[in-house]
Amino acid sequence: MLLPSRVSRVGAWALFFVLFVPVFGLPIVVVGAASIAGQWNDVLPSHLTLRHLHDAFVSNAGVELVTSLATGVIASVVALVIGTWAALAVRALRRRGAKVIGTLFVLPIAVPSVSVGLGLLVAFSRPPFLLNGTATIVLIAHVVLVTAFAFSSVSAGLARLPAHYEQVAASLGGRPAYVLFRVTLPLLTPSLVAAAGLCFALSMGELGATIMVYPPGWVTLPVGIFALTDRGAVFDGAALTVLLLVLTLVVLVAVSRIRTRASYR
Amino acid sequence: MARTGWVWVVVPLTVLVVIFYYPLFFILRQSFTGEGGHVGLAPYAEMLSSSLFRGALLRTIQIASLSTLGCLVLGFVLALIVSFVPFPGARVVSGFIGTFLAFPSFLIALAFTFLYGSAGVFNFIAMDLSGATQPPIDFVYTKWGVILAEITFYTPFVMRPLLAAFSQLDTALIEVASSLGARPLRIIREVILPEAVPALLAGGSLCLLLTLNEFGIVLFIGAKGVITLPMVIYGKAIQEFDYTAGCVVAVVNIALSVGLYALYRFLISRTGGGRAVAVQG
Amino acid sequence: MADAAVMPGLPRAAAGATATAQVRSGIRFDRVTVAYRSTVALADFSLDVEPGEVMALLGPSGSGKTTALRAVAGFVAPTAGRILLGDTDVTTMPPFRRGIGMVVQQYALFPHMRVEQNVAFGLRAAKAARSTIATRVAECLTMVGMAAYARRYPHELSGGQQQRVAIARALAIRPRVLLLDEPLSALDAQLRSGMLNEIARLHRELPDVTILYVTHDQVEALTLADRIAVMNDSRLVDVGTAQSLYQQPPSDFTATFVGNANLVPVTVEAYDATREEARVRFAACSVVVRANGGVTPGERRTLCVRPHALALESPGSGANAIEAKVVEVQWRGSAHRLYLDIDGIELRADSKPLREPPHRGERLTVHFASHDATLLAAAGPGRGAERGRG
Numbered sequence: 001m002l003l004p005s006r007v008s009r010v011g012a013w014a015l016f017f018v019l020f021v022p023v024f025g026l027p028i029v030v031v032g033a034a035s036i037a038g039q040w041n042d043v044l045p046s047h048l049t050l051r052h053l054h055d056a057f058v059s060n061a062g063v064e065l066v067t068s069l070a071t072g073v074i075a076s077v078v079a080l081v082i083g084t085w086a087a088l089a090v091r092a093l094r095r096r097g098a099k100v101i102g103t104l105f106v107l108p109i110a111v112p113s114v115s116v117g118l119g120l121l122v123a124f125s126r127p128p129f130l131l132n133g134t135a136t137i138v139l140i141a142h143v144v145l146v147t148a149f150a151f152s153s154v155s156a157g158l159a160r161l162p163a164h165y166e167q168v169a170a171s172l173g174g175r176p177a178y179v180l181f182r183v184t185l186p187l188l189t190p191s192l193v194a195a196a197g198l199c200f201a202l203s204m205g206e207l208g209a210t211i212m213v214y215p216p217g218w219v220t221l222p223v224g225i226f227a228l229t230d231r232g233a234v235f236d237g238a239a240l241t242v243l244l245l246v247l248t249l250v251v252l253v254a255v256s257r258i259r260t261r262a263s264y265r
Numbered sequence: 266m267a268r269t270g271w272v273w274v275v276v277p278l279t280v281l282v283v284i285f286y287y288p289l290f291f292i293l294r295q296s297f298t299g300e301g302g303h304v305g306l307a308p309y310a311e312m313l314s315s316s317l318f319r320g321a322l323l324r325t326i327q328i329a330s331l332s333t334l335g336c337l338v339l340g341f342v343l344a345l346i347v348s349f350v351p352f353p354g355a356r357v358v359s360g361f362i363g364t365f366l367a368f369p370s371f372l373i374a375l376a377f378t379f380l381y382g383s384a385g386v387f388n389f390i391a392m393d394l395s396g397a398t399q400p401p402i403d404f405v406y407t408k409w410g411v412i413l414a415e416i417t418f419y420t421p422f423v424m425r426p427l428l429a430a431f432s433q434l435d436t437a438l439i440e441v442a443s444s445l446g447a448r449p450l451r452i453i454r455e456v457i458l459p460e461a462v463p464a465l466l467a468g469g470s471l472c473l474l475l476t477l478n479e480f481g482i483v484l485f486i487g488a489k490g491v492i493t494l495p496m497v498i499y500g501k502a503i504q505e506f507d508y509t510a511g512c513v514v515a516v517v518n519i520a521l522s523v524g525l526y527a528l529y530r531f532l533i534s535r536t537g538g539g540r541a542v543a544v545q546g
Numbered sequence: 547m548a549d550a551a552v553m554p555g556l557p558r559a560a561a562g563a564t565a566t567a568q569v570r571s572g573i574r575f576d577r578v579t580v581a582y583r584s585t586v587a588l589a590d591f592s593l594d595v596e597p598g599e600v601m602a603l604l605g606p607s608g609s610g611k612t613t614a615l616r617a618v619a620g621f622v623a624p625t626a627g628r629i630l631l632g633d634t635d636v637t638t639m640p641p642f643r644r645g646i647g648m649v650v651q652q653y654a655l656f657p658h659m660r661v662e663q664n665v666a667f668g669l670r671a672a673k674a675a676r677s678t679i680a681t682r683v684a685e686c687l688t689m690v691g692m693a694a695y696a697r698r699y700p701h702e703l704s705g706g707q708q709q710r711v712a713i714a715r716a717l718a719i720r721p722r723v724l725l726l727d728e729p730l731s732a733l734d735a736q737l738r739s740g741m742l743n744e745i746a747r748l749h750r751e752l753p754d755v756t757i758l759y760v761t762h763d764q765v766e767a768l769t770l771a772d773r774i775a776v777m778n779d780s781r782l783v784d785v786g787t788a789q790s791l792y793q794q795p796p797s798d799f800t801a802t803f804v805g806n807a808n809l810v811p812v813t814v815e816a817y818d819a820t821r822e823e824a825r826v827r828f829a830a831c832s833v834v835v836r837a838n839g840g841v842t843p844g845e846r847r848t849l850c851v852r853p854h855a856l857a858l859e860s861p862g863s864g865a866n867a868i869e870a871k872v873v874e875v876q877w878r879g880s881a882h883r884l885y886l887d888i889d890g891i892e893l894r895a896d897s898k899p900l901r902e903p904p905h906r907g908e909r910l911t912v913h914f915a916s917h918d919a920t921l922l923a924a925a926g927p928g929r930g931a932e933r934g935r936g
Binding site: 002003008009012013015016019020023024026027028030031033034040082083085086088089090092093097101104105107108109110111112113114115116118119120121122123124129140143144147197198201202204205206207208211212222225226229230234237238241244245248249252 | 271273274276277278280281283284285286287288289290291292295339342343346347349350352358361362364365367368369370371372373375376377378379380384386416417420421439443449452453474477478480481484485487494495498499502503508511512515518519522523525526
């Protein structure tokens with residue numbers, strides 16, 4: 001016990017809550033309050049209303065919600081397939097090769113999202129890839145940004161997987177593909193699910209690259225939220241933000257449920 | 266085995282090259298393509314000497330380093346309490362920190378405008394107390410607002426590796442140290458801090474990398490005087506359609522952050538902070 | 547089965563439902579070397595395991611025994627040499643074609659499969675018929691006494707139960723060769739001796755299966771193995787029946803690693819060829835020991851005598867008596883261990899529990915029969931001789 005006396009312990013906890021609650025709790029509370037505020041001309045909001053949240057569903061923000069969901073799901077699935085494939089392939093390489101290729105796959109983490117968007121804008125506005133102004137370019141941007149996370153998350157899972165499962169499976173006559181689908185991937189399920197959740201959450205909140213490449217017909221939630229707050233509709237923006245958070249949280253909770261069930265031991 | 270292994274890399278690598286490295290190459294190419302299609306260093310000469318760029322570079326580095334410093338201090342204190350002065354609900358706090366990482370950064374910027382903005386809660390409080398007619402709090406629209414928002418958002422990125430490192434610290438070390446008569450501050454300095462160094466280095470450099478590239482917070486706060494490199498890229502390419510200028514800034518920004526990322530990986534491999542990798546979700 | 551056509555030497559028992567009479571095949575290591583970069587994990591290793599034999603690979607960690615086993619399974623590729631299963635050269639054959647049953651220390655039961663699915667894994671992989679799978683799984687689970695647990699998941703089983711399932715899973719494919727890699731080291735002492743009997747029984751029931759058993763525990767090796775290959779420093783040191791290695795260890799390493807022998811440097815004084823006995827001297831003592839030939843007076847040798855061969859009371863005529871000082875006395879439940887000093891030479895003696903054990907510093911006489919000691923070649927510089935303490 002670092003602090004043996006009760007007084008000092010209570011002091012430490014007090015310090016913690018003085019720091020933690022205003023810094024992390026207050027922002028979320030205040031955005032939540034704004035989403036149901038009719039007016040906010042004093043310390044506390046007044047004329048509480050569900051209008052903003054309601055509007056979010058019926059107005060074009062509803063479309064943005066669906067757009068974000070679609071983008072998040074598609075980008076996560078694609079990123080998971082590429083990332084898992086890459087992680088499995090890299091594991092089969094010799095050390096030096098694995099290191100080089102592995103670095104190539106995680107490098108997008110280090111590139112600013114705005115630059116990723118700019119690159120896609122410049123490169124895909126000319127043959128052979130004419131994608132500027134399509135939804136595809138938004139999807140590609142999201143895939144680029146989350147694949148690196150899927151790759152490193154699955155790679156970490158693979159590294160933790162003891163080699164003897166696959167070896168015993170092979171000794172029992174399991175061919176490589178059979179072992180992959182019957183042993184390796186089932187054992188990797190917790191990592192895969194966690195990676196999927198992470199990818200989805202990141203994609204849902206992505207702003208930097210999307211704002212560079214989005215076409216008028218494919219506006220994601222964060223872009224929509226920015227447009228709203230930029231023209232002063234802050235309460236509507238807050239309502240959409242709350243929706244975004246709730247959606248993300250629901251997916252994360254679902255993921256952690258599946259994850260506990262998938263980790264048998 | 267290893268020779269046939271390369272066959273399987275080809276498919277994902279091709280996808281990656283097309284969607285990431287190919288665009289990266291075009292950023293580089295565009296950055297050297299001046300007006301009228303002239304290839305040369307002229308775009309760089311022009312951009313690097315502009316006061317817009319210099320100011321943005323300086324401000325970006327300043328904001329990133331101050332934010333990182335703040336994250337390290339706040340993260341260390343909070344992680345210390347959660348780990349070593351445990352209280353009921355400490356697990357909830359850890360879980361909360363985990364989910365905080367998955368939220369978009371602009372959430373904090375939005376909240377800051379409600380809290381500290383000119384029509385924000387604290388300004389109303391201040392005006393009620395002092396009787397002033399003008400909102401007295403205006404730091405949100407300065408670099409300090411951005412820095413505070415970034416500290417709020419990125420502190421969990423420092424806390425995660427720290428909590429992981431602290432959970433592996435043998436509590437017997439602390440018990441032995443206190444049985445030998447060391448006071449808490451001495452234990453923190455001489456037992457806990459050395460163990461936390463790898464996690465602090467890893468978390469700190471990750472933080473620096475992310476704050477260097479932060480876009481959502483700066484965009485949402487929308488302070489006129491606070492222009493960072495990603496904002497310049499956005500402004501040049503999207504608002505002025507000057508792709509070349511945007512690409513020049515992007516090249517500088519990418520070089521900066523890839524360099525930092527290399528440092529981060531180096532620190533992790535060097536200090537064995539790999540167990541506490543924050544990037545790996 | 548396409549596999550069976552590819553490798554006529556290795557008919558896949560898993561595919562054939564009626565194969566009761568098995569083809570027997572041994573394992574041959576033919577000058578096998580395994581090297582990773584600069585480190586050699588197995589050096590010039592040659593060993594013949596007879597069909598149906600239980601061969602133990604015994605050695606300390608890092609001795610190369612596990613590498614040898616993994617080379618048979620196909621998980622490490624030899625840098626030189628060949629490995630044969632029966633008449634088939636399997637050196638470059640991928641693991642899944644070898645038809646080998648394997649049980650590892652950590653059991654490695656697939657956690658997402660029920661017990662019966664685990665046991666059926668190899669049969670499913672070989673696309674055996676449903677009915678074959680069902681009967682074979684039931685048969686193998688019954689054989690290891692786990693039939694009642696077929697529907698359980700591995701995490702619902704104890705360590706010993708998991709080990710039984712792992713063995714059943716390996717046996718289900720009717721392997722001609724079974725590899726056991728430290729299968730008991732994760733069990734506690736009591737379970738371990740039970741499982742040891744179990745494995746011995748299984749081998750009596752399946753006499754055609756060749757077993758390669760890797761262990762660092764001499765008791766396991768002595769109990770189970772027909773022959774023991776003693777390994778050290780990536781090399782084969784000695785190979786022989788358990789009894790011969792124990793009673794007449796060919797080397798000082800084997801003498802200490804198998805049975806913790808006392809090794810004492812001695813000088814040969816005389817040799818009696820008719821009685822096959824030599825008189826040797828160390829410190830102030832002169833003793834008579836068994837020696838079958840090749841001993842010349844004046845030669846330096848190493849005397850090998852096991853701690854429990856040293857007795858406090860005289861066994862009668864023909865025994866050697868040595869006067870020694872007691873350095874330390876330890877009570878070990880079933881025995882008293884005495885650390886003795888004879889003019890700077892340390893001897894360990896295990897006696898029956900003593901009602902009145904000697905005190906430290908006391909002088910006493912220990913005895914051993916001449917046929918309980920052997921002469922080895924003079925010990926190399928420190929090799930192995932410092933092992934076997936305690």
